[in-house]
Amino acid sequence: MEKINRFLERVGRGVGGVVGALFEAGRESTEQILRNIIPFMAFIAMVIGIINASGIGDIIAQWLAPLAGTLPGLVVMSLIVALPVLSPLLGPGAVIAAVVGTLLGVEIGRGTIPPQFSLPALFAINPQVGCDFIPVGLALGEAEPETVEIGVPAVLFSRMITGPLAVIIAWLASFGLYTG
Amino acid sequence: MEALAAAAEAFIGLFIAGGEVFAGLVTGIVPLLIVLMTAINALIALIGPERIDRVAEAAAGTKWYHYPLRYIVLPFLAVFFLTNPMAYTLGRFLPERFKPAFYDSAVSYVHPPLGLFPHINPAEIFVWLGIAEGIRTLGLPLGDLAIRYALVGLVVIFIRGIVTEIMSGIMWARAEAAEAEAAEEGGA
Numbered sequence: 001m002e003k004i005n006r007f008l009e010r011v012g013r014g015v016g017g018v019v020g021a022l023f024e025a026g027r028e029s030t031e032q033i034l035r036n037i038i039p040f041m042a043f044i045a046m047v048i049g050i051i052n053a054s055g056i057g058d059i060i061a062q063w064l065a066p067l068a069g070t071l072p073g074l075v076v077m078s079l080i081v082a083l084p085v086l087s088p089l090l091g092p093g094a095v096i097a098a099v100v101g102t103l104l105g106v107e108i109g110r111g112t113i114p115p116q117f118s119l120p121a122l123f124a125i126n127p128q129v130g131c132d133f134i135p136v137g138l139a140l141g142e143a144e145p146e147t148v149e150i151g152v153p154a155v156l157f158s159r160m161i162t163g164p165l166a167v168i169i170a171w172l173a174s175f176g177l178y179t180g
Numbered sequence: 181m182e183a184l185a186a187a188a189e190a191f192i193g194l195f196i197a198g199g200e201v202f203a204g205l206v207t208g209i210v211p212l213l214i215v216l217m218t219a220i221n222a223l224i225a226l227i228g229p230e231r232i233d234r235v236a237e238a239a240a241g242t243k244w245y246h247y248p249l250r251y252i253v254l255p256f257l258a259v260f261f262l263t264n265p266m267a268y269t270l271g272r273f274l275p276e277r278f279k280p281a282f283y284d285s286a287v288s289y290v291h292p293p294l295g296l297f298p299h300i301n302p303a304e305i306f307v308w309l310g311i312a313e314g315i316r317t318l319g320l321p322l323g324d325l326a327i328r329y330a331l332v333g334l335v336v337i338f339i340r341g342i343v344t345e346i347m348s349g350i351m352w353a354r355a356e357a358a359e360a361e362a363a364e365e366g367g368a
Contacts, residue, residue: 021225022218029217029299033210036303041205044306048313049198094291094304101310108314115318118311119328122292123336126307130287133265137283141271150355151280154348158284162343166336173332178320 044102051106060103061112068104069113071171074124075164082127082163084156091132100125119174120167127163131156208316209309217299229261236273250278251341252334255286256293264290264301280348285341292333295326 051057067073081090090096104121107113113121130137134152143151235257239250258267267286271279290301294308308329312322 018226022222025221025225026214026218028221029214032217032299032302033214037210037213037305038206040303040306041210042202044310045202045205046195046198048201049196050194052201053194053197094307097291098304098306098310101307102313103310105310105312105314105317108311109317111318113314115315115320118315118325119332122308122311122329123332125311126291129291130283133287134280134283137265137268137287138271138279140265140268141274141279141283142269143271143279144276146355147276147279150348150351151283154280154344154351155284158340158344158347162336162340165339166332169335169339170328170332173328173335177324177328178315 040098044098047099047102048106051103057106057110061107061110064103064107065112068107068121068124069117071120071168074117074120074167074171078124078127078163078167079160081125082159084153084160087128087131087156087159088134089132090128091130094126094129097125097129115178116174119177120171123163123166123170127159127166131159205313213298213302213305217302220297220299224261227261232257232261232270233273236270240274240278247342248338250274250282251285251338254282255289255337255341256334258286259289259293259300260297263299264304277348277352278345281341281345284344285337288337288340289333292336293330295322296330 051060067077081087081096101122104113104118104125108115108118108121134155135148138148138151232254235249235254239246239254254270255267258270262269264287267290268283270286271282274282291304291307293300294305295312298305308326312325315322315325
């Protein structure tokens with residue numbers, strides 16, 4: 001009888017652990033959705049709604065389409081965003097990347113920008129990723145102050161090369177995307 | 181009076197359009213995100229994220245195979261298991277001279293996998309979703325774009341890691357030279 005009891009207890013504890021982990025995972029994901037994703041969705045939906053219903057979309061299309069609908073245009077865009085004086089300012093929360101991405105998404109949806117440009121565009125809007133966060137990111141990796149001093153300019157200058165390069169690689173990888 | 185009514189209608193029209201977009205996002209993407217993120221969060225909790233510490237320790241060398249390990253495998257595992265911003269804590273297992281390059285490589289991979297693994301950086305999902313919405317509006321499938329974004333991202337972070345490692349090497353040499361010069365001048 002005691003053996004059975006002990007066995008049941010062990011099974012119960014094991015199942016409880018797994019169910020607990022699953023429940024915790026569900027709580028975590030719904031919290032993330034409510035706290036981070038839905039508020040941003042509200043903001044983005046408002047932007048898209050205003051662009052589509054007001055006719056601002058046509059104006060944006062006029063200057064954005066030649067920039068985002070060609071490879072040289074996207075490379076220029078990534079170069080501007082990767083400038084070491086601009087990139088740390090454009091980084092925080094990836095809000096700029098998200099808003100520019102949404103504008104491009106609207107134009108892709110309207111057919112002004114061909115859909116195969118979506119892949120290089122994803123890299124063109126984002127060469128500044130994490131440029132605002134370098135000292136904190138390095139501190140999280142327990143870096144010495146001297147490493148931070150070297151690391152900040154090293155990352156910023158490296159982005160001037162790798163930002164546009166990423167757009168070109170993505171453009172090469174976009175062959176056959178949404179054209180078949 | 182009529183003009184006023186028309187103006188009011190146009191004004192409300194802006195937000196009716198926005199509301200439709202919002203409803204589309206909430207019914208189209210949120211249910212998938214909730215279930216997918218729950219599954220992956222549970223998986224991570226059951227595997228135990230501390231296991232990838234060992235990969236980080238193994239990625240510190242200078243042989244050729246350490247490079248893809250440090251700038252492809254480790255950043256991927258870091259963002260997948262630890263997510264943004266805890267992923268960068270894995271830098272503590274690397275020597276100082278690789279830390280900026282590892283950070284650059286890891287931080288550049290918090291967006292490319294978002295089409296497949298939104299749990300990595302849910303707060304910044306619109307970096308991916310903004311453009312993806314355009315593709316969805318056209319009625320095209322998103323899988324192809326999501327997978328290419330994630331794969332090209334791996335190539336990009338590999339290059340970024342190597343370029344930043346070289347760049348920080350140059351700057352370190354320069355800083356040391358300047359320091360030596362200053363010491364010499366101070367001595368004379």
